Amino acid sequence: MFDFSIVTQWFDSLLRDTLGLGDFWSILIECVLVGAFILVAYALIAIALIFMERKVCAYFQCRLGPMRVGPWGVLQVFADVLKMLIKEIFFVDKADKLLYAVAPLLVIIGSVGAFGFLPWNKGAVVLDFNVGIFLLTAISSIGVVGIFLAGWASNNKYSVVSAMRGAVQMISYEISLCLCLITSVILTGTLQVSGIVEAQTGPWQWLIFKGHIPAIIAFLTFLVAGNAEANRGPFDMAEAESELTAGHHTEYSGMGFGFFYLAEYLNLFIISGVAATVFLGGWAPVNIGIEAFDNVMNYIPGIVWFFGKSFFIVWLLMWVRWTFPRLRIDQILKLEWKYIMPLSLLNLVLMTLVVAFKLHF
Numbered sequence: 001m002f003d004f005s006i007v008t009q010w011f012d013s014l015l016r017d018t019l020g021l022g023d024f025w026s027i028l029i030e031c032v033l034v035g036a037f038i039l040v041a042y043a044l045i046a047i048a049l050i051f052m053e054r055k056v057c058a059y060f061q062c063r064l065g066p067m068r069v070g071p072w073g074v075l076q077v078f079a080d081v082l083k084m085l086i087k088e089i090f091f092v093d094k095a096d097k098l099l100y101a102v103a104p105l106l107v108i109i110g111s112v113g114a115f116g117f118l119p120w121n122k123g124a125v126v127l128d129f130n131v132g133i134f135l136l137t138a139i140s141s142i143g144v145v146g147i148f149l150a151g152w153a154s155n156n157k158y159s160v161v162s163a164m165r166g167a168v169q170m171i172s173y174e175i176s177l178c179l180c181l182i183t184s185v186i187l188t189g190t191l192q193v194s195g196i197v198e199a200q201t202g203p204w205q206w207l208i209f210k211g212h213i214p215a216i217i218a219f220l221t222f223l224v225a226g227n228a229e230a231n232r233g234p235f236d237m238a239e240a241e242s243e244l245t246a247g248h249h250t251e252y253s254g255m256g257f258g259f260f261y262l263a264e265y266l267n268l269f270i271i272s273g274v275a276a277t278v279f280l281g282g283w284a285p286v287n288i289g290i291e292a293f294d295n296v297m298n299y300i301p302g303i304v305w306f307f308g309k310s311f312f313i314v315w316l317l318m319w320v321r322w323t324f325p326r327l328r329i330d331q332i333l334k335l336e337w338k339y340i341m342p343l344s345l346l347n348l349v350l351m352t353l354v355v356a357f358k359l360h361f
Helices: 005-018 023-060 076-085 097-115 132-140 142-153 157-188 193-198 212-229 254-279 291-299 302-321 329-356
Strands: none
Touching: 005 023, 023 076, 023 097, 023 254, 023 302, 076 254, 097 132, 097 142, 097 254, 132 142, 132 157, 132 193, 132 254, 142 157, 142 254, 157 193, 157 212, 157 254, 157 329, 193 254, 212 254, 212 302, 212 329, 254 302
């Protein structure tokens, strides 16, 4: 398995030793390049997800989806982005202009911040702290504030209702989301993202194999809670077009709306990436203890494993969205408080017992 830290150490040595730059300029250049990489990857993955959503939706509805702009419609998303960029951004009358302008920025900051914690490959984790899972959940929670401010500042009763729905839904399901992550932390013994992946390297060491029943329950619960956290169907009550126009971003135009749109799709990828990292080994390959098979699997780059697992979960969540009808807000909250959260708490106790009595594989 290729270790990307070799590349980063070489580049750092190039700046410090070959070019003779000091600590300040070396760190500044590295931070700028890493930040640019995150933003470019963020935009490209968003474009891929939007195109994938349209094609998956069309498949489940027996349609073709975008076909006219470019071969197989691959340029349709770029045309939509261009259209959004040239649209005028205007402020609503009697809106709180400061909060109105800050809200989409908070949403995109929370999304990009969480995106930086994803482990792309061995040695290629941008934000890899010893309390990484804690910081990941904390930074991603900023988006809740942005959604609430967007609805409140828009001077629109439909947006206010949507903001209240979105806030209560996201705060509720964040509890179950965190409980599922704590379950994995108990099994791996670390909060560090790279440490969680390292703990899953080796034959049958993915958490859904190693932790068996409680890990599988945590994985499935995480997918349900993550889907609700990302405001995806059938949990998209906050953006119910049939009754709230477009939800909390109804009054936003141009890239103001574009930020909310981008964050929604990237939150889908972040949820899938975190699920792949925590429960499916992240960049770790499939190893079954047979040397010839394991050697072949180890030749596949870690980034391929990570993207393969993440997009597989993305496809599952899209399948769910275009299969089940939208739930009512009382049904969404009942599902969380009466079923998902108690199940997560019981599963947390079960995983603790499994680890304490060494019943895991």
